[in-house]
Every structure is written in structure tokens, then in C-alpha cells.
Amino acid sequence: MLNFVTTNPGKVREATEYLNDEVAQFDFDYPEIQADDLGAVAANGARAAYRAADGPVIVDDAGLFVDAFDGFPGPYSSYVEDTVGVERVWRMTEPEDDRGAAFKTVIAYCDGEAFAATPEPVERDERRGQDLGAGDRGAATTDEQVRSGDDALPVKLFEGRVPGEIVAPRGDGGFGFDPIFEHDGTTFAEMSTEEKNAVSHRGRALSKFGEWYAER
Numbered sequence: 348m349l350n351f352v353t354t355n356p357g358k359v360r361e362a363t364e365y366l367n368d369e370v371a372q373f374d375f376d377y378p379e380i381q382a383d384d385l386g387a388v389a390a391n392g393a394r395a396a397y398r399a400a401d402g403p404v405i406v407d408d409a410g411l412f413v414d415a416f417d418g419f420p421g422p423y424s425s426y427v428e429d430t431v432g433v434e435r436v437w438r439m440t441e442p443e444d445d446r447g448a449a450f451k452t453v454i455a456y457c458d459g460e461a462f463a464a465t466p467e468p469v470e471r472d473e474r475r476g477q478d479l480g481a482g483d484r485g486a487a488t489t490d491e492q493v494r495s496g497d498d499a500l501p502v503k504l505f506e507g508r509v510p511g512e513i514v515a516p517r518g519d520g521g522f523g524f525d526p527i528f529e530h531d532g533t534t535f536a537e538m539s540t541e542e543k544n545a546v547s548h549r550g551r552a553l554s555k556f557g558e559w560y561a562e563r
């Protein structure tokens with residue numbers, strides 16, 4: 348059994364849909380370091396959570412990256428959701444000509460074991476051929492982090508990204524910024540969990556993780 352370390356039931360719902368019974372929520376509020384890089388936040392959280400859970404863990408650090416704001420709120424999305432709020436993020440973006448944005452997530456896996464070196468950073472597969480907007484600044488993972496990190500516990504990272512546009516709120520499904528994030532004409536809040544997973548940042552990262560984990 349794999350511990351999905353999060354306080355956010357929306358993330359668990361999406362992961363369960365994807366990974367079936369292999370995953371259970373471990374409600375542990377790991378200390379989030381301040382960093383512009385989702386990978387660093389997730390890796391740090393996975394190490395702390397692994398020590399607390401004493402078993403394999405995954406941590407998902409995600410954020411909304413708005414192009415016009417050079418990637419804001421990015422890694423600070425949770426804080427901005429709690430303080431500014433979703434509706435006001437829409438109103439801040441509304442006057443901008445460019446309302447492009449991306450959701451990104453990095454899933455960090457830690458089980459205390461070392462991993463074989465990854466020949467190429469996982470995130471590059473996802474990015475190849477994609478036009479990366481300013482909104483992606485600071486969200487990249489690096490091979491160095493994939494292999495190890497600052498301390499002895501190795502962490503493996505899986506990244507997912509989905510482009511979209513900030514729109515006036517529509518729909519009541521999903522969570523967080525879903526009502527104001529439109530992808531291919533539909534907001535994430537208008538999609539079922541299954542539909543959202545098929546295209547979302549989390550779905551993409553979970554798919555990469557699931558493939559790798561099945562072979563492990």
C-alpha cells in the first residue's frame with residue numbers, strides 16, 4: 348500500500364481513480380519549504396513524509412501558473428487560494444490580453460531505496476515539442492533532484508503539465524482553481540474526475556508514475 352501524503356481530498360480522489368486500491372491518504376501536513384520550484388517542495392515533503400510514515404510515500408505539489416503574471420501564483424497557489432481567493436484571481440486576470448495559464452504538478456516518490464539513474468529527466472518527455480510560456484518559469488524539475496537531493500534519501504519526480512486559459516468561473520466539480528481553468532473549451536470544474544484525469548496535469552504525472560511503479 349502506498350501512502351498519498353496530502354491534506355487535500357481532491358487530490359486523493361483523482362489519484363484513487365487512477366491508481367485504484369494501491370493508494371491511501373496519509374493526512375500529514377508536511378512542512379513546505381519556500382521555493383520557486385515545485386520539484387524541490389515535493390522532494391522535501393516526500394522525505395519528511397517518508398520518515399513520518401515509515402513506508403513508501405508520494406507527495407504531489409501543484410500550482411496554477413498564469414502567463415501574464417510570470418507564473419504567479421505557481422508554488423504559492425495554495426496560499427493565494429486561501430487569501431486572495433479563486434474569484435479574485437479571475438478578476439485580476441480578466442483585464443489582461445493574454446489569459447494563458449498552465450497547471451503543473453510534481454509527484455515525488457520516496458521509499459528509502461536508491462533508484463537507477465534516469466537516462467533522461469522525466470519532465471523532458473512531457474515538454475518536448477511544447478511551447479513553454481512564461482508561466483512555467485520556476486516549475487521545472489531537474490535530473491539531479493530525480494537522482495538524489497541534498498540529503499541521503501533519494502526521491503523520484505514525475506511531472507505533469509496542462510495548458511489552458513483563465514476564464515470566468517464555471518462548473519461546480521473539482522476543487523481549487525478548477526472553475527476558472529479552461530482547457531479545450533471546458534473548465535476543469537465542468538469535467539468529471541475521469542474526464543479531468545484524462546487531460547490534467549495530475550493525470551499526466553500519475554500516468555508516468557503508475558507506469559514506472561508497476562515495473563518497480
Ligand SMILES: O=c1[nH]c(=O)c2ncn([C@@H]3O[C@H](COP(=O)(O)OP(=O)(O)OP(=O)(O)O)[C@@H](O)[C@H]3O)c2[nH]1
Nearest residue numbers: 353354355407408409410424425428522523524525
Ligand atoms: O483547480 C485546481 N485543480 C487542480 O487540479 C489543482 N491542483 C492543485 N491545485 C491548487 O494548487 C494549490 C496546490 O497546493 P498544494 O500542492 O500545496 O496542495 P494543498 O495545499 O491543496 O494540499 P497538500 O497536498 O499540500 O496537503 C492549491 O491551491 C490547489 O487548490 C489545483 N487547483
